[in-house]
Amino acid sequence: MKGKIAVLLLALLISLGVVFSGCLGPKEKAPAPADRPELKSLAALVGEENLSIMHLVGLKAAAAAMKELPFEKAKETVLALTDSGYPVIEGREGYPQSRYSTTAALDGLMAASGRTRGQGNLIVLGRSIYDPLWFAFFDKETGECVYLEVREDILRPYLEDEAAGKADHEGFMALAATGLFKMAKENIAPRELIEAANAEAWHEKFTAKVFGGNEFSILTVCAVWDKGMSHEFTRAVELHNHICPGLTSGYYMAQYLDANFPLGEAERYVVWALPPWCKDDAFQTIFGATVGKRRMKVTPCCFLPELHLGDALRDGVEEVLAQEPYAGFVYGMRHHPVCSRCRW
Numbered sequence: 406m407k408g409k410i411a412v413l414l415l416a417l418l419i420s421l422g423v424v425f426s427g428c429l430g431p432k433e434k435a436p437a438p439a440d441r442p443e444l445k446s447l448a449a450l451v452g453e454e455n456l457s458i459m460h461l462v463g464l465k466a467a468a469a470a471m472k473e474l475p476f477e478k479a480k481e482t483v484l485a486l487t488d489s490g491y492p493v494i495e496g497r498e499g500y501p502q503s504r505y506s507t508t509a510a511l512d513g514l515m516a517a518s519g520r521t522r523g524q525g526n527l528i529v530l531g532r533s534i535y536d537p538l539w540f541a542f543f544d545k546e547t548g549e550c551v552y553l554e555v556r557e558d559i560l561r562p563y564l565e566d567e568a569a570g571k572a573d574h575e576g577f578m579a580l581a582a583t584g585l586f587k588m589a590k591e592n593i594a595p596r597e598l599i600e601a602a603n604a605e606a607w608h609e610k611f612t613a614k615v616f617g618g619n620e621f622s623i624l625t626v627c628a629v630w631d632k633g634m635s636h637e638f639t640r641a642v643e644l645h646n647h648i649c650p651g652l653t654s655g656y657y658m659a660q661y662l663d664a665n666f667p668l669g670e671a672e673r674y675v676v677w678a679l680p681p682w683c684k685d686d687a688f689q690t691i692f693g694a695t696v697g698k699r700r701m702k703v704t705p706c707c708f709l710p711e712l713h714l715g716d717a718l719r720d721g722v723e724e725v726l727a728q729e730p731y732a733g734f735v736y737g738m739r740h741h742p743v744c745s746r747c748r749w
């Protein structure tokens with residue numbers, strides 16, 4: 406009898422083994438950090454059981470850049486730029502029915518490359534959900550920059566398998582970086598690009614979109630970071646996603662206000678953007694004066710001040726905006742000789 410039970414149990418185990426290997430297979434098991442030393446710090450950060458394909462995307466981007474640039478985890482002269490967390494990867498059914506967040510890629514990038522927001526060497530640029538997921542690594546010592554843009558068609562099946570409970574982490578780790586990413590390496594040393602001839606030569610690369618259309622963002626942010634960038638300016642840059650004279654003037658205006666009109670207790674800035682432009686993204690981050698919190702009023706016309714609506718500082722923006730002349734002007738803007746042709 407004992408023999409029969411043993412045989413039955415063995416048969417059951419074998420059949421279960423066949424079923425499980427058919428469902429999951431050895432490939433679908435997440436690789437243990439001990440098996441892959443490059444996963445150790447990521448597993449320590451997020452927990453081994455939580456490792457996902459999107460974590461590995463950031464990790465693979467960092468690993469490829471560390472090889473290409475090249476740089477070590479401890480190197481202090483390297484900046485990482487990415488839009489991770491903003492774009493989504495559309496599943497087979499398209500957005501919004503099926504989509505995958507790109508946020509976890511940030512953890513993979515940080516664990517592998519040692520870049521963090523706290524150290525000021527990781528900048529996450531705001532983009533829309535529809536934009537591609539990309540990473541860039543810039544070494545201010547050499548001026549070299551490596552750009553990696555995710556090929557969604559390659560990544561999508563891995564995400565869909567993972568969502569269906571069949572994650573192939575091993576297969577994904579085995580993918581070549583050039584298979585998963587569109588990669589480019591360019592020298593963008595600011596001290597070189599400031600020369601007219603070099604800037605002109607770079608114009609062709611702008612046109613060719615060597616960094617997937619993110620050239621302006623990457624070049625301007627790297628150039629300023631190279632010289633040193635305050636944390637509050639970095640936050641404004643993250644919202645605005647590039648550096649331009651407009652955003653910079655907003656930053657300087659905020660500094661002027663802070664120095665000359667310091668806030669008293671329970672006071673706060675309300676910004677009236679008239680008309681709105683790049684500077685206002687600096688106010689939104691530095692003062693927290695966002696449109697949604699009704700701490701920023703936006704009037705899309707620069708002719709309005711000619712109406713002399715009153716003193717917003719004395720009377721308050723709300724009161725000024727509640728006046729009939731203001732409402733009348735906004736209502737009649739489409740007939741104004743200039744406003745009617747304004748792009749706003």
Ligand SMILES: [Zn+2]
Nearest residue numbers: 649651652683
């Ligand atoms: Zn701008």
